[in-house]
Amino acid sequence: MSARFITFEGIDGSGKSTQSRRFADLLRDQGTDLIFTREPGGSAGAEEIRNLVLTGETDRWSAETEILLFTAARRDHLEKTIQPALDAGTTVVCDRFADSTRVYQGATRGDLRSKVDALHELMIGREPDLTFIIDMDPAVALERGLARKSGEDRFEDFGLGFQETLRHGFLSLAKAFPDRCVLIDGNRTIDQIASEIAAYT
Numbered sequence: 001m002s003a004r005f006i007t008f009e010g011i012d013g014s015g016k017s018t019q020s021r022r023f024a025d026l027l028r029d030q031g032t033d034l035i036f037t038r039e040p041g042g043s044a045g046a047e048e049i050r051n052l053v054l055t056g057e058t059d060r061w062s063a064e065t066e067i068l069l070f071t072a073a074r075r076d077h078l079e080k081t082i083q084p085a086l087d088a089g090t091t092v093v094c095d096r097f098a099d100s101t102r103v104y105q106g107a108t109r110g111d112l113r114s115k116v117d118a119l120h121e122l123m124i125g126r127e128p129d130l131t132f133i134i135d136m137d138p139a140v141a142l143e144r145g146l147a148r149k150s151g152e153d154r155f156e157d158f159g160l161g162f163q164e165t166l167r168h169g170f171l172s173l174a175k176a177f178p179d180r181c182v183l184i185d186g187n188r189t190i191d192q193i194a195s196e197i198a199a200y201t
Contacts, residue, residue: 003033003089005082005126007097009173010134011166013141014186015193017095019134022194024093027201034091035081039073039100043080046073058158063109070101071119078124097128103169108162132197133174136186138163 008020017038024036040050053061053069061069074097085092098120106116142163174181182200184193 003086003091004129005086005092005094006130006132007094007099007128008132008134009096009099009103009170010136010186011138011141011163011170013144014134014136015141015144015190016132016134016186018190019132019184019193019197020093020095022190023132023197023201026194026198027091027093030201032091032201033089034093035085036093036095037077037081038095039077039097040070041073042077042082042094045076045080049073049076063105063112064115066109067101067105067112067116067119070105071123074098074101075123078126083126094128097131098124099131099133099170099173103166103173107169107172108165128180130200131177131181132184132200133170133181134184134186134193135167135171135174138167140187 006023008016008023010016021036024034027034039046040053041047049069049072053066053073082092082094101120102113102116106113139160142160171183174183184196186193
């Protein structure tokens, strides 16, 4: 099987990080050569930008500035980690990618989707082969996200209304890209969710 680029998306606290790691472990156990990575981050430069965008006050950056920062991080991640792995025949499982910017900045922080898409086409030009979108109750997800006390809570601090808007953004994204997006019900146990995702190995 040729190398695949697989991403996991969802609102904060949806369980996508847990599920992406479990799926990566499952593929490894089946003998797949892969790397697991995340966004923002996944390369030295991108990890530095991660600290800038996920910490601090909610008004630290405008949505437009966030788009530029996330795209800069993604470009470095693509150059240094993702594309070299795929070129070497290694599957890449990634916790978040461009769909998060489409929803977080493009659909919920103003009418900026066209800017997000234009910048993505210009600077990234790469889509995943398969994307799992973990959908769940925003109130439960927000409670989970805040309970982590990770220090990277800037987007959770926007509140429940923001998380509800994010959820609708991801649902719309799943409809817009049906060839690569798989919508997963996250309102179940971790094992039940993982079992459904495992069918896509």
